[in-house]
Amino acid sequence: MAQECGEPQGPARGALMTQALERLTRYIQQRGLDAALINSSEHLASPNLKYVTGFRGSDACAVITPTERHLITDGRYKLQAAQEAPDFKLHVTRDKTAVLARLLITRKLFRLAIEPARVTHELITNLTRKAPGLVLRPLNKKFLEHFRIRKTPAEIELVKKAAEIASEACRRVVEEGLAGRTELEIAGKLELLFRSLGADCPSFPTIVASGARSALPHAVPTPKEILPGDLTILDFGCSLSGYSSDETVTCVAAASPTPLQKRMYEVVREAQLRAIDSLRVGVAVGAVDEVARKCIADAGFGKHFVHGLGHGVGLEVHEPPWLTPKGKEVLEEGMIMTIEPGIYIEGVGGVRLESLIAMRTDGPVILSQMPKDLILVN
The missing domain is CATH 3.40.350.10 (Creatinase/prolidase N-terminal domain)
Incomplete structure (x- = not known):
């Protein structure tokens, strides 16, 4: 664990x-x-x-x-x-x-x-x-x-601090509520908080996608208002002394989730947990991707997981290792990577959960701070 x-x-x-x-x-x-x-x-x-x-x-x-x-x-x-x-x-x-x-x-x-x-x-x-x-x-x-792929403890600490800042910014935004606010407003608030909490800047353009738009994995925030019951994906990160963080949560705004929304979330969360538990030094990244992909496929959502499981993070927010189905790179101590399975259904919306992980000889270390249970935002 x-x-x-x-x-x-x-x-x-x-x-x-x-x-x-x-x-x-x-x-x-x-x-x-x-x-x-x-x-x-x-x-x-x-x-x-x-x-x-x-x-x-x-x-x-x-x-x-x-x-x-x-x-x-x-x-x-x-x-x-x-x-x-x-x-x-x-x-x-x-x-x-x-x-x-x-x-x-x-x-x-x-x-x-x-x-x-x-x-x-x-x-x-x-x-x-x-x-x-x-x-x-x-x-x-x-x-x-x-x-660069194997980070020193000092580098890992910088990424960890960046992740803590980003998670705290997200926590504050979620506590204020999402419904009735626009995607652009939420994205702007997150990025403002990154800086006020000590980060240098966002590590990439913040993604906020609500309702049916959450089925777009790399959606650009729009003036769309977040409505009660919308699945809302927040994909965010900040940079500290040149080192990046990257994290994603999915929320349901001002309503209880529908049975389908809840099922999508449960499957993605289980896929993420299994993938994280499979992380060991010496394991091929493709094998880790397969763990999450099989979990989602067995639940009947296989065709709706449309991207790789994760990527490395460091001086760049996207760098090796690449956790893809055909990835042959082997996990090593000091690697930092994301684990971010997702399900995206056109006309319904999407669920993605992304945690930032550092590899130790004795197993994975979670750097992200936001809880990955279903976030119900009142």
């Missing part, structure tokens, strides 16, 4: 980055490369850049060699980068590509590992033109993700 999460032990964030850099340095040396380029886009921060540098801004790149660490960004992030990445030599510029090319040439860093998914064609074209002789090699797609 799942346990309560205790206080973190082990390396702090600085030690975590040191480990990541050591792994990246070994990767470079073993492949006869000179450096690795970790890049973020102009408008979107990179979780991998944050993982190896600590810098949480966008429009930046890091050049890492066995002996040097450089971070290139623009004037907007001068103070932030200096504070968040103090061990990196900071280059502040309006022309990131020109400074990067000059750095590679002066340091004779011609064999460069890059992340293909995070480097644009424009950057590669400009870089190879400014730095002739540059040889680019793809950094293994799953290299950094492989290390």
Whole structure:
């Protein structure tokens, strides 16, 4: 059975980055490369850049060699980068590509590992033109993700705190009632509470879906008023120091559930409990998905469970491991994932329950705080 999460032990964030850099340095040396380029886009921060540098801004790149660490960004992030990445030599510029090319040439860093998914064609074209002789090699797609997938106790504690904030925000919103309020109003209230309770921001756009719209797994909140008797899905999470939470509850607003609503809820809850109880280090994620999927199918709702059972959570709200029917990845200590079975019936509505779980050697630890019994909101 799942346990309560205790206080973190082990390396702090600085030690975590040191480990990541050591792994990246070994990767470079073993492949006869000179450096690795970790890049973020102009408008979107990179979780991998944050993982190896600590810098949480966008429009930046890091050049890492066995002996040097450089971070290139623009004037907007001068103070932030200096504070968040103090061990990196900071280059502040309006022309990131020109400074990067000059750095590679002066340091004779011609064999460069890059992340293909995070480097644009424009950057590669400009870089190879400014730095002739540059040889680019793809950094293994799953290299950094492989290390990010197992969280340290300090990382788990950050996710746990984010989950506690999000759960408390949801508890307050539910206590105030849902009926008569719009989906947009509820979503806005949740996101406002995240910040007032200490979170940095929502970790994704909050989902509030009521009535027949709750049959849409990724519904966008609308001005629709929540009516008495509506099944209402609240899917929410917040970010704390860059680490995300993710949780879902289903409520019935201002009425008793119908027999079908109650049955849907009971089946989803049983599927979730069985899946959580099956979580063990060494078990394939596909086997966990099958436990929940079989439970729902045996109850006659199999065709109404239309997505995977869960996903990893950390610097990104959706990251490996992916709990899907064909998933072969094996559960390891330190993984954090969601368990979120659901039933969605067109014209009726949907039920989804999502709990955030951390893996220990002795079993799963539930990080989410909201109760997963049927929530009747007066």
